[in-house]
Structure formats: structure tokens, C-alpha cells
Amino acid sequence: ARPDDPAIVEPAPWSTRLGNPVLTNPYGQPSRFESATIRRQSPGLTQTDEASVSFTPLQSTFGMITPSGLHFERHHQGWVDIDPRQHRLMINGLVDTPMVFTMEDLMRMPSVSRMHFIECGANTALEWGNSAVPTVQYTHGMLSCSEFTGVPLSLLLERAGFDLKRATVLLAEGADGSSMTRTINIENALDDAMVAYGMNGEMLRPEQGYPLRLVVPGAQGVSWVKWLRRIEVGDAPYATKDETIHYVDLMPDGQLRQYTSIQEAKSVITSPSGGQRLMNQGYYNVSGLAWSGRGTVTKVEVSTDGGRHWQTARLEGPVLPKALTRFNFDWTWNGEAALLQSRVTDSTGYIQPSKPELKAVRGTRSIYHNNAIQTWRVMPSGEVENVQLG
Numbered sequence: 001a002r003p004d005d006p007a008i009v010e011p012a013p014w015s016t017r018l019g020n021p022v023l024t025n026p027y028g029q030p031s032r033f034e035s036a037t038i039r040r041q042s043p044g045l046t047q048t049d050e051a052s053v054s055f056t057p058l059q060s061t062f063g064m065i066t067p068s069g070l071h072f073e074r075h076h077q078g079w080v081d082i083d084p085r086q087h088r089l090m091i092n093g094l095v096d097t098p099m100v101f102t103m104e105d106l107m108r109m110p111s112v113s114r115m116h117f118i119e120c121g122a123n124t125a126l127e128w129g130n131s132a133v134p135t136v137q138y139t140h141g142m143l144s145c146s147e148f149t150g151v152p153l154s155l156l157l158e159r160a161g162f163d164l165k166r167a168t169v170l171l172a173e174g175a176d177g178s179s180m181t182r183t184i185n186i187e188n189a190l191d192d193a194m195v196a197y198g199m200n201g202e203m204l205r206p207e208q209g210y211p212l213r214l215v216v217p218g219a220q221g222v223s224w225v226k227w228l229r230r231i232e233v234g235d236a237p238y239a240t241k242d243e244t245i246h247y248v249d250l251m252p253d254g255q256l257r258q259y260t261s262i263q264e265a266k267s268v269i270t271s272p273s274g275g276q277r278l279m280n281q282g283y284y285n286v287s288g289l290a291w292s293g294r295g296t297v298t299k300v301e302v303s304t305d306g307g308r309h310w311q312t313a314r315l316e317g318p319v320l321p322k323a324l325t326r327f328n329f330d331w332t333w334n335g336e337a338a339l340l341q342s343r344v345t346d347s348t349g350y351i352q353p354s355k356p357e358l359k360a361v362r363g364t365r366s367i368y369h370n371n372a373i374q375t376w377r378v379m380p381s382g383e384v385e386n387v388q389l390g
């Protein structure tokens with residue numbers, strides 16, 4: 001803009017009169033000018049709006065935390081808003097004393113607060129064969145990161161007195177109509193899993209499982225059972241419907257891999273990304289997200305030439321285990337076509353695979369656990385599109 005731009009030299013109406021009173025919105029809302037920053041459903045992806053998914057607009061969020069109102073939703077039979085006074089959590093199975101907790105019981109217990117990402121195992125599912133959807137909201141938007149507050153699951157199991165010698169798994173069950181039940185490894189349960197009621201400083205939103213959900217850091221989203229009503233301690237995997245028909249990985253030889261629940265290291269550039277347009281050549285801050293279900297992000301590299309050359313990006317702190325990590329990279333666009341990619345390394349030394357590397361092992365007909373490197377093509381016009389190389 002020029003120094004005589006009226007927007008800087010003329011007094012604007014809002015500079016010359018009273019603003020709105022306090023409590024106009026007792027629960028704050030985003031600016032009306034941000035109405036395009038919303039969760040979206042992928043057109044035609046699901047047959048009903050109850051057994052469906054809404055995607056987080058990753059292209060419009062900053063830092064590592066996802067605002068609660070933009071947290072992606074994945075429901076198998078629609079979401080419910082449960083009266084917390086009527087909600088109960090039962091712990092039974094291989095325990096000394098089966099127990100039933102009210103929300104009041106749980107909220108007076110010792111609590112922890114931790115930042116963690118949640119990613120649906122089916123995130124990036126449409127991209128196995130070829131590039132299928134235009135924006136990062138649809139390619140990677142079944143991903144969010146929040147601060148969760150709740151009771152460590154290990155504490156509840158101790159209270160119930162579980163049989164450490166026989167117990168190998170837990171069954172977690174939700175109270176919605178989807179009969180959502182998942183087998184959880186006892187190691188995960190005793191390590192950092194929690195029964196959470198808080199998210200980003202407030203009670204969980206109904207869409208996220210109010211008043212209680214399981215948080216299993218690093219595990220695929222389906223294990224984070226919402227509206228959690230029961231945990232059964234068991235000695236063998238339960239092989240429930242959502243562990244046999246769905247959430248299995250179809251391998252190239254036709255075999256199905258089961259119980260691949262950990263989300264491997266993955267990263268994506270969120271800006272510039274598909275559907276956006278660069279204005280003119282010059283400086284751009286390339287920004288994105290990286291995460292690993294096995295620990296912390298140790299390095300993110302960015303390529304602007306489709307993976308031929310890599311340069312290290314800046315990691316913005318805090319870099320926390322099993323949480324999203326924001327990275328930034330200085331780029332001067334020369335106006336020519338470019339292929340933008342990011343590649344993460346995690347604390348186990350694992351490096352995110354390229355698409356051809358992942359396809360060589362997993363084939364192209366799978367749904368779950370696609371953690372391949374994403375490519376955005378910047379065209380000389382400045383338009384950015386989703387492409388696959390090789």
C-alpha cells in the first residue's frame with residue numbers, strides 16, 4: 001500500500017465512535033470477517049451426515065493448538081450432548097473391584113494437562129492412488145492438537161486393582177449409538193493415556209465426546225473413544241467390528257494388517273498449500289506442521305524442487321512429545337514453477353517416506369496410515385495445486 005492510502009490517512013468510522021459493550025457475546029466468537037475459517041465436509045465422501053467427518057482448516061490455523069471450534073469431527077453414528085449428571089464410567093473385567101465413577105468423582109481426582117495431537121487413521125486416505133482432493137483441509141484435516149485435562153488412566157486402574165499378571169489389553173466403550181469399542185494395549189494405558197474431560201481450558205465440546213473421552217497419545221483417533229462409558233480389563237485383543245472390518249491395512253499381497261494403531265511421523269506444509277495463490281515473486285514464509293506418534297519431532301526439512309535438495313526448517317517451540325510441532329522456512333519465490341515438500345525426522349530416527357517409498361511397501365489400495373511426503377506444485381501463475389510425483 002502507498003503512504004497516501006486512504007485506509008491509513010482517513011479516520012475510519014470505528015475510530016470515531018464507541019465500540020460494543022462488554023458481554024455482547026458472553027461466550028466469544030471469531031470475527032465476522034473470518035467466516036471462511038470453518039470445518040468442512042468433503043463433498044460426496046460419506047452417504048450420511050451422521051456417519052461422517054468434518055475436516056480442520058489447517059491452512060488457516062497458526063501455531064500448534066487447534067481452536068476447539070475447529071477441531072475435526074469423526075462420528076460413526078452422529079454426535080450426542082450428554083447430561084454430565086447422568087454420565088457414568090465403569091471399570092470392570094479383570095479387576096479386584098468393579099467401579100462406577102460419576103463425573104464429580106472423576107473431577108475431584110488428581111488431574112494432569114497435556115498437549116497432544118489426534119489424527120484419524122484414515123487421514124490422507126484418499127491420496128493412496130493419486131492426488132484426489134484440492135486443499136490441505138481435505139488431504140490432512142483429520143488432524144488437531146489440543147491441551148487435554150483429565151485423570152491418568154493408570155490411576156483409575158490402580159483404584160480398581162487390576163490383575164497386572166493377566167491384563168494385556170483394555171476394551172474402551174463409548175455411550176453413543178455407534179457401539180464404538182476399541183482394544184487398547186495395557187502399555188499405552190499405563191503410560192500416558194488419560195480419561196479427559198477438559199480441552200483447551202474448557203470442558204470438552206460435545207462433538208469431541210463431552211463429558212468424557214479417552215486420550216491415547218500417539219494412537220490413531222479411533223482409539224480415543226468419545227462419550228467414554230466403560231473400560232474393561234482383558235487378557236486378549238477383542239477383535240471388535242471396528243478392528244476387523246475397518247481400521248485394518250490392506251497390503252499389496254492381499255493380506256490385512258490388524259492393530260496398527262500408532263500414527264507414524266508425518267508432516268505437511270499448510271501454507272502455501274493447495275487452492276492458495278501466491279501474489280508475486282519475493283519472500284514467503286513457508287509454514288507447516290509435523291508430528292510423530294512415537295515421540296518428538298527432531299528435524300523438519302523443506303524442499304522447493306520436489307525432493308532433490310533439502311534445507312532444514314525452524315522448529316517453533318515448545319516441541320512436545322506426541323504433539324503437533326509448527327515449522328517455518330524462509331523462501332524467496334523466483335516466479336518459476338516449484339514443488340514444495342516437507343519431511344520430518346522423529347526422536348526414534350524414523351524419516352517420513354516419500355510417496356513412492358510408502359507405496360512400494362503398502363501398495364495403493366489401503367485406506368489407513370498414509371504418512372507419505374505431500375507435494376504442492378506452485379505454478380508460474382502463483383496458483384498452488386496438489387500433485388503426486390513418481
Ligand code: MTE
Nearest residue numbers: 072073074075076120174180208221222226
Ligand atoms: N468414539 C465414539 N464413541 N464414537 C465415534 O464415532 N469416532 C472415533 C473416535 N472416537 C468415535 C469415537 C474416530 S474414528 C476418531 S478419528 C476420533 O474419535 C475423532 O475424534 P474427534 O471427533 O474429536 O476429532
